[in-house]
Amino acid sequence: QLQLVESGGGVAQPGRSLRLSCVASGFSFSAYTMHWVRQAPGKGLEWVSVTSSDGSNKYYADSVKGRFTISRDNSKNTLYLQMNSLRREDTAVYYCARDHAPSITPQSFFAPWGQGTLVIVSS
Amino acid sequence: QSALTQPASVSGSPGQSITISCTGTSSDVGGYKYVSWYQQHPGKAPKLVIYEVSLRPSGVSNRFSGSKSGNTASLTISGLQAEDEADYYCTSYTGSSTLYVFGTGTKVTVL
Numbered sequence: 001q002l003q004l005v006e007s008g009g010g011v012a013q014p015g016r017s018l019r020l021s022c023v024a025s026g027f028s029f030s031a032y033t034m035h036w037v038r039q040a041p042g043k044g045l046e047w048v049s050v051t052s053s054d055g056s057n058k059y060y061a062d063s064v065k066g067r068f069t070i071s072r073d074n075s076k077n078t079l080y081l082q083m084n085s086l087r088r089e090d091t092a093v094y095y096c097a098r099d100h101a102p103s104i105t106p107q108s109f110f111a112p113w114g115q116g117t118l119v120i121v122s123s
Numbered sequence: 124q125s126a127l128t129q130p131a132s133v134s135g136s137p138g139q140s141i142t143i144s145c146t147g148t149s150s151d152v153g154g155y156k157y158v159s160w161y162q163q164h165p166g167k168a169p170k171l172v173i174y175e176v177s178l179r180p181s182g183v184s185n186r187f188s189g190s191k192s193g194n195t196a197s198l199t200i201s202g203l204q205a206e207d208e209a210d211y212y213c214t215s216y217t218g219s220s221t222l223y224v225f226g227t228g229t230k231v232t233v234l
Contacts, residue, residue: 037169037225044126045161045169045212047223061221062124095168106216108223109159111171111180 002026002112004096009117012086022079022096022114030054030074033099035110036081038092048094049081053102064090086121093118124219127152127226129212134232140201143229145213146194151224153194157216160189160198164209172211173198200231208233 008020022034036048049060049070058070069082079096094117097110128146135141145152145160152158158176161169171180173189176196186201196215200207213226 044228045225106157109174113168
């Protein structure tokens with residue numbers, strides 16, 4: 001069945017870095033656009049970043065632009081999120097989610113989602 | 124890019140219908156036919172229930188329906204059941220540098 005499993009979360013000090021991974025199974029990973037979405041504790045969802053199926057197109061939320069980098073390794077069925085210069089407000093559960101198409105389009109929607117990995121930024 | 128506006132909470136009795144609104148602007152909800160809705164139970168990942176304003180994914184109950192008028196999208200849950208108690212979020216394409224924006228979220232309580 002379709003499955004996405006995130007890992008790499010943990011505690012990091014402000015200004016430090018973390019790299020999240022999302023391993024996909026049960027579908028042809030290289031055929032789909034992939035997203036990262038986050039949710040601060042007790043708060044709502046926030047879209048973070050997207051990459052097209054071949055990794056050639058990438059976009060970021062203004063709140064993470066210049067600090068976070070999305071990438072993918074289609075040979076390993078894995079999506080990544082490199083998070084640098086972490087801030088306390090980056091504390092959240094980070095979800096990866098599949099889109100329905102190979103390219104980034106206005107019609108995007110997110111299904112399925114992984115179970116999430118918790119990132120805590122604290123000194 | 125500001126979050127789309129949803130009511131903080133909506134409640135209803137079993138069997139009733141409820142509607143959750145999602146209000147944006149002409150730059151997001153009003154400008155595109157690409158609103159989707161997600162259900163999230165406590166401690167769980169979100170699940171898609173409606174996409175492209177009114178389309179239902181395979182496996183989602185036909186008690187869930189969506190619509191849009193102007194800058195406001197709506198999710199209606201008919202025949203409310205205990206299992207529908209959850210948080211619900213809308214999202215829309217924005218066409219701006221932050222490509223997608225979520226709603227503030229609505230907690231649905233089944234009385």
